[in-house]
Amino acid sequence: MEQISILGCGWLGFPLAKALLKEGFTIKGSTTTADKKEMLEKSGIKHFPIALEAENFSSPVTPFLDGSETLIIAIPPKLRGKNKDYSDAAHNSFVKKIENLLPFIQQSTVKNVLFISSTAVYGEANDVVDENTAPSPVTESGKQLLEIEQLLLANTHFKTTVLRFGGLIGEDRNPARFLAGKENVPNPDAPINLIHLDDCIGIILKIITTNIWNTTLNAVAPFHPSRQEYYTQKAIIENLVPPQFSHEIPSVGKTILSDKVIRLLDYHFIQIHL
Template identity: 60%
Template sequence: MTQISILGCGWLGLPLAKKLIGKGYSVNGSTTTQNKLSILESAGINPFLVALESESITESIKDFLDKSDILIIDIPPKLRGNNADSENSLRKIFVDKIDNLIPFIEKSTVKKVLFVSSTSVYGDENGIITEETIPNPETESGKQLLLSEAILQENENFETTILRFGGLIGEDRHPVKFLAGKENLENPDAPVNLIHQKDCIFIIEQIINQSKWNDVFNAVAPFHPTRQDYYTQKAQEQNLISPKFTVEKSNIKKTISSNKVENILSYQFDLDVY
């Protein structure tokens, strides 16, 4: 039985682990919260308390990786801001975490790594964005994700696939709840670049099943109405106050292409959930 370690059993990692277990995989799952261990265990996951810091990592990481063939890294950078002060205080925090993890991967049985990244590495580029587009991150989070991607890809001890997700949505997570009632929102004509939790899980499953390693995939649903149209409609559907947009700042029209996921993985998105 193939064993997979999922570093970060949160909003995406936990349902992903459940899906993989249902497909016959053995799954080691990590959390940073003691009281969540029982939740993982009740789901059939082998639970581990793993704290990955910029300067240290818990000893349990060795057992967490032991006997696993594949490691899925799904931990958000949790970085905000792009001014000089924040860059100095947050500089390389996430990158250092990945750096600290590398030696443990090298000494483990893991030979395949899937790193969950973000389309934020492309910055606010205009036009159609593909995997061939040169990344140009503007946020601190995007910058550190791109550096972390490179650290993993350049390591010859294992094969790494990078999966760059667009804006994450799900039944319990939707940006319209945050935008409802807000005013003077920018870029009303910008296309949305979203991906549902359901599609995230299926795409990861396909990468594993088809052994698509040493590759990069953008994962965004081929569904790109304007921000104004989409969030106005969603606010009405959920009986929320519609957000109001300003046309004064409307210059970014970035569309993330999903052609590679659709063609290489033969994946068909479920657009009904959007």
């Protein structure tokens, strides 16, 4: 029975771990604190309290990786730095944290790494985007994600697949509430690029069970209405105040294609119309 280590058992990592357990995998999971130990271990997941640091850190990384063939790095954005704008990057750089993790991976049994990234690496391209599009991140988080992608893909000690998710939605991330009641919302005509948790998990399962490594994949539902159309409709369905969009400045936004993940994995999206 293959063992998988999931670094970050949060919004994505925890339900992913439970889905992998159902497929017969043995799972080791990490959180930043010990208070989630009972929750994970009740589900059959061996818990490790691991907090990555930009400086030297003493978390139990070696036993967390020991015996695992695959490592999934699914760290929630809030763990990538204490400040969203990375103004404290010298102490909380996500890049440095992964650099500190690399020697542990290289010395472990891990053969494959799946890195959960974001379509933020494409920046603000006003075009149709696929994996052949040159990344051009504008945010600090997007820049650091791209640097980590390159760092992992270049490492010859293991195989890496980079999975770039669009905006994440699910039961507790209701898109109707994202913009409800807001005014002067920009980019009314920009297309949406979202993906449901069900498909996040489904795509990861496919990657692992079909051994798709050493590649980069976009993962966005093939459903791209305008922001104004989508969020207005969602608010009305939920009996919320629809957002008011501003048309003063021309809309800018990319349409992200997931053709490669559909073709390479023979994947059929579960939640298409979101």
